[in-house]
Amino acid sequence: MIDPWGSASLEYQELIEKFGVKPFSEILDDVPDPSWLMRRGIVFGHRDYERILEAVRKGEDFAVVTGMMPSGKMHIGHKMIVDQLRWYDSIGAEIFIPIANMEAYSARGIDFETSRRIAVEEYIANYIALGLDLSKKNIHVYLQSENLMVEDLAYILAGKVNFNELRAIYGFTGSTSMAHMYAPIIQVSDILHPQLEEMGGPRPTLVPVGPDQDPHIRLTRDMAARFREKFGFIQPSSTYHRFMRGLTGGKMSSSKPKSAIFLSDTPEEAEAKIRNAKTGGRETLKEQRELGGVPEDCIIYETLLYHMSGRDDDLEEIYDSCRNGTLMCGECKNNTAEFVRKFFEELSEKREKALRVAEGVLEG
Ligand code: TRP
Numbered sequence: 001m002i003d004p005w006g007s008a009s010l011e012y013q014e015l016i017e018k019f020g021v022k023p024f025s026e027i028l029d030d031v032p033d034p035s036w037l038m039r040r041g042i043v044f045g046h047r048d049y050e051r052i053l054e055a056v057r058k059g060e061d062f063a064v065v066t067g068m069m070p071s072g073k074m075h076i077g078h079k080m081i082v083d084q085l086r087w088y089d090s091i092g093a094e095i096f097i098p099i100a101n102m103e104a105y106s107a108r109g110i111d112f113e114t115s116r117r118i119a120v121e122e123y124i125a126n127y128i129a130l131g132l133d134l135s136k137k138n139i140h141v142y143l144q145s146e147n148l149m150v151e152d153l154a155y156i157l158a159g160k161v162n163f164n165e166l167r168a169i170y171g172f173t174g175s176t177s178m179a180h181m182y183a184p185i186i187q188v189s190d191i192l193h194p195q196l197e198e199m200g201g202p203r204p205t206l207v208p209v210g211p212d213q214d215p216h217i218r219l220t221r222d223m224a225a226r227f228r229e230k231f232g233f234i235q236p237s238s239t240y241h242r243f244m245r246g247l248t249g250g251k252m253s254s255s256k257p258k259s260a261i262f263l264s265d266t267p268e269e270a271e272a273k274i275r276n277a278k279t280g281g282r283e284t285l286k287e288q289r290e291l292g293g294v295p296e297d298c299i300i301y302e303t304l305l306y307h308m309s310g311r312d313d314d315l316e317e318i319y320d321s322c323r324n325g326t327l328m329c330g331e332c333k334n335n336t337a338e339f340v341r342k343f344f345e346e347l348s349e350k351r352e353k354a355l356r357v358a359e360g361v362l363e364g
């Protein structure tokens with residue numbers, strides 16, 4: 001069972017073998033001008049992405065929905081979702097960004113006042129600073145608790161799902177709180193409400209998420225089918241991305257500060273963290289020259305893989321020269337630290353500006 005609120009890292013392969021997610025590589029060639037995250041296999045799986053490709057090909061309307069749970073600080077691993085939203089914005093999607101404050105309350109005990117502040121000062125500010133223009137007409141940001149359409153739809157949907165099903169999907173028990181039990185159906189409603197008549201009617205919808213969110217996707221697709229007659233819902237499509245590993249080797253997590261580079265870190269802090277990160281290098285320079293490094297085990301390489309957008313050639317060159325022992329970790333780290341510092345210098349400037357308009361996003 002996959003637990004969307006747990007912290008266990010899960011095998012990406014499991015999603016494909018057990019749950020019927022398809023490898024993204026099979027359709028990569030059909031994507032016109034794919035994003036770097038697609039090309040590099042970071043977006044690794046999908047359900048029904050063909051439907052989105054068809055809408056793009058025919059120039060038809062489609063929606064993208066992906067939420068955020070405002071429960072802590074954003075780290076560079078979270079940046080990936082913004083990069084994907086920018087890409088979908090550039091190809092004309094209508095974008096919905098629910099802020100999951102109801103879920104933050106039921107899963108993390110965070111009150112609405114606190115989650116609103118985190119949403120504005122942390123998430124919305126960073127989304128803007130990372131280049132997503134939230135003032136655009138095709139981009140909608142809302143708090144779950146303030147969207148009556150989403151809440152009403154959730155209640156209607158809840159009429160056709162029972163406890164036994166939720167227990168089978170999420171492992172809920174007799175002592176699960178009612179609020180927690182309700183959170184998934186709110187998320188289902190987040191995903192389906194763009195297809196309501198008043199929002200533009202049935203259309204292909206994509207949900208780009210991490211693999212931990214797949215239980216919600218399966219429930220949503222089931223619910224879409226159950227309510228097809230009433231609302232004409234088209235089953236939503238989804239993509240799944242890998243998560244960048246933490247600096248210390250395990251998972252990158254906001255609750256383990258040493259593992260993460262936070263978007264609010266100063267350029268100096270971010271640079272220092274990179275300089276201390278685990279590499280895939282050998283014990284000695286001599287060994288490195290003879291055997292080459294192991295980029296697959298290297299957080300420095302991973303940082304570049306996820307964040308050095310643009311052409312793949314530069315990345316391939318680093319990969320090759322690491323493997324064949326001509327690139328030494330010292331030099332490689334220096335370059336990466338420089339790249340990261342520059343990125344954070346720009347980001348902190350942009351965030352200062354973004355903070356001034358962030359509050360207005362929820363009012364507009
Ligand atoms: N559950 C998601 C999380 O933990 C947040 C979320 C809320 C979401 N609504 C959504 C994700 C709709 C995708 C689509 O971060």
Ligand code: SF4
Pocket residue numbers: 279280281293294295298299300301318322323327328329330332333
């Ligand atoms: Fe990592 Fe670069 Fe060292 Fe290779 S040379 S192991 S990519 S730091």
